[in-house]
Amino acid sequence: xxxEFDSAVAGDVLERLEVVVLVREPADGGWRLASGEPxxxxxxxxxxxxxxxxxxxxxxxxxxxRASQECWAGTGPGTLRSGMWEETHAGGExxxxxxxxxxxxxxxxDWLAVQxxxxxxxxxxxxLQSVHDQRLDRRRLQKELEKKQILLECIMHDLGxxxxxxxxxxxHLGRHLGERPDLLPAVSRAVSxxxxxxxxxxSIAEVFAADLIGMPSGEPVDLVSVGAQTIAALAPQAAAxxxxxxxxxxxxxxxxxxxxxxxxxxxxxxxxxxxHSPDGGNVSLSFDRQDGEAVCRVEDEGAGIDDALLPxxxxxxxxxxxxxxxxxxxxxxCRLTVEQWGGRIAARNRPGTAGACFEIKLPLATGAKxxxx
Amino acid sequence: MIKRKICLIGAYAVxxxxxxxxxxxxxxxxxxxxxxxxxxxxxxxxxPDGREALLMIWDLAGRDEFEAVxxxxxxxxxxxxxxxxxxxxxxxxxxAEEMAEIEPLYPGLPAVLLINKRDLSADWEIDESTLSAWRxxxxxxxxxxxxxxxxxxxxxxxxxxxxxxxxxxx
Ligand SMILES: Nc1nc2c(ncn2[C@@H]2O[C@H](COP(=O)(O)OP(=O)(O)OP(=O)(O)O)[C@@H](O)[C@H]2O)c(=O)[nH]1
Ligand SMILES: [Mg+2]
Numbered sequence: 001x002x003x004e005f006d007s008a009v010a011g012d013v014l015e016r017l018e019v020v021v022l023v024r025e026p027a028d029g030g031w032r033l034a035s036g037e038p039x040x041x042x043x044x045x046x047x048x049x050x051x052x053x054x055x056x057x058x059x060x061x062x063x064x065x066r067a068s069q070e071c072w073a074g075t076g077p078g079t080l081r082s083g084m085w086e087e088t089h090a091g092g093e094x095x096x097x098x099x100x101x102x103x104x105x106x107x108x109x110d111w112l113a114v115q116x117x118x119x120x121x122x123x124x125x126x127x128l129q130s131v132h133d134q135r136l137d138r139r140r141l142q143k144e145l146e147k148k149q150i151l152l153e154c155i156m157h158d159l160g161x162x163x164x165x166x167x168x169x170x171x172h173l174g175r176h177l178g179e180r181p182d183l184l185p186a187v188s189r190a191v192s193x194x195x196x197x198x199x200x201x202x203s204i205a206e207v208f209a210a211d212l213i214g215m216p217s218g219e220p221v222d223l224v225s226v227g228a229q230t231i232a233a234l235a236p237q238a239a240a241x242x243x244x245x246x247x248x249x250x251x252x253x254x255x256x257x258x259x260x261x262x263x264x265x266x267x268x269x270x271x272x273x274x275x276h277s278p279d280g281g282n283v284s285l286s287f288d289r290q291d292g293e294a295v296c297r298v299e300d301e302g303a304g305i306d307d308a309l310l311p312x313x314x315x316x317x318x319x320x321x322x323x324x325x326x327x328x329x330x331x332x333x334c335r336l337t338v339e340q341w342g343g344r345i346a347a348r349n350r351p352g353t354a355g356a357c358f359e360i361k362l363p364l365a366t367g368a369k370x371x372x373x
Numbered sequence: 374m375i376k377r378k379i380c381l382i383g384a385y386a387v388x389x390x391x392x393x394x395x396x397x398x399x400x401x402x403x404x405x406x407x408x409x410x411x412x413x414x415x416x417x418x419x420x421p422d423g424r425e426a427l428l429m430i431w432d433l434a435g436r437d438e439f440e441a442v443x444x445x446x447x448x449x450x451x452x453x454x455x456x457x458x459x460x461x462x463x464x465x466x467x468x469a470e471e472m473a474e475i476e477p478l479y480p481g482l483p484a485v486l487l488i489n490k491r492d493l494s495a496d497w498e499i500d501e502s503t504l505s506a507w508r509x510x511x512x513x514x515x516x517x518x519x520x521x522x523x524x525x526x527x528x529x530x531x532x533x534x535x536x537x538x539x540x541x542x543x
Contacts, residue, residue, distance in 0.1 A: 058413045058429055062378070066449045083443060084410030096410060125409045132385045132407045132435075139461065143496070 018116040068101040203329040220254035220365035248286040253294035276302035304349040383456030384467040385435030388489040391519035453484040460496040483535035
């Protein structure tokens with residue numbers, strides 16, 4: 001009575017786990033279902049019967065006749081797992097299974113368990129899929145960057161180098177015009193156009209570089225000290241235009257950025273402000289901490305930004321009136337760079353007073369420095 | 374009909390499953406569903422000696438950084454199809470690694486090398502001189518595309534032909 005109960009429970013558990021157990025005894029050598037034919041529906045659909053199963057499934061055949069040989073002979077491991085495989089039945093539907101081979105000691109017989117394992121497979125599939133997708137994505141990105149790098153080198157060398165020669169020769173010509181001083185204006189025009197072109201090439205290269213190498217360095221960078229260095233370097237330029245630089249430093253603001261690019265961004269904003277300042281005007285550089293972000297503002301006392309221009313300001317090749325000679329890429333470079341570090345850049349006209357205000361916000365780098373990958 | 378087991382071996386996403394699907398069912402899908410576990414597909418082919426053979430094609434989960442291909446699956450194979458992705462040169466290194474492990478276990482077993490995704494020629498990363506180095510090792514190399522079907526059947530047929538020749542020698 002109790003033995004019957006035990007095997008009834010065992011049967012329920014196997015059914016719940018979607019496991020079928022085949023056994024074979026040395027006497028007859030054929031497989032039969034331990035729980036009696038025909039077995040559960042899925043078993044019948046995918047494998048037929050104990051007698052047919054091995055012939056029907058190429059994988060099971062390989063596993064039973066080949067992989068498990070040592071197990072059956074008692075010379076290998078007592079049990080052996082097949083690993084998961086996909087089985088498609090005649091109707092075209094497929095499911096995933098795993099088999100386990102077992103050998104009873106001293107020639108008592110063999111058993112073969114077959115389990116439906118779709119759930120486990122789906123879990124493993126999801127994990128591996130995301131790992132593989134991520135790796136492929138990262139690789140694609142890397143390749144994209146490599147292509148840009150090549151283009152960048154092309155811009156610098158193939159466009160930039162000949163131009164340097166042109167400029168050098170024009171200047172040489174200009175110095176030795178001798179009998180033809182009337183040609184001097186023409187040469188100067190050529191020189192200034194070539195110089196414009198050179199600065200355009202530099203700007204384009206910078207925009208590309210913003211994409212390429214502006215990745216944050218491992219350690220946080222102090223926005224305030226980068227600002228201090230940048231503004232100090234611009235003092236002569238400001239003085240030449242009669243503009244006063246007014247820095248307002250505060251406590252350090254660590255951000256995840258790349259110092260050289262950060263300095264170029266600030267330089268771009270400051271040079272812009274100086275250029276748009278009236279004689280005797282002030283350009284201020286100030287810092288602040290706001291909602292977990294580092295804020296940096298550059299303000300001038302110029303005519304401000306044309307309303308029509310505001311929405312397009314940070315797009316490539318945007319130029320204000322009377323700005324011929326500028327590449328129209330400087331602010332675009334700033335935006336690309338700042339956004340790459342998870343920050344934002346904005347511009348507005350200062351309320352109640354003349355002039356423009358440019359503001360960049362960068363997430364504050366908090367906690368321990370990230371360990372390099 | 375004689376059955377012959379062949380195994381596809383190569384890094385993840387090189388196109389093993391796609392090549393089998395192209396060869397067996399004549400279809401291709403752009404979607405990438407990484408293979409977990411083993412799938413066996415069959416296709417009949419005629420060997421050069423006129424006999425018909427059923428190729429049992431084992432599509433194995435792609436090797437990645439965590440796991441090499443389970444060597445127990447390879448036992449009983451009559452031939453190997455190594456697959457690399459022509460747009461990812463490192464997948465050829467993965468083939469080299471697998472081969473170094475497998476060759477000593479199955480010396481002289483017929484094998485072909487498929488450099489897949491030939492249709493993506495703009496992103497191609499494997500040059501002819503690299504390939505001739507592989508050919509010099511006696512391996513036959515096929516530039517395939519599971520997407521267009523280019524050279525796919527030829528590659529499998531080539532392997533089948535080599536297996537036949539091999540069997541006659543024994
Ligand atoms: N363009 C192109 N794409 C291909 C080609 N072969 C496969 N693919 C694509 O490459 C991706 C991976 O193909 P799979 O066949 O799944 O690669 P696999 O080697 O079986 O990958 P794992 O199962 O992860 O080892 C899929 O998005 C396919 O559509 C091909 O010849 N040309
Ligand atoms: Mg696959």
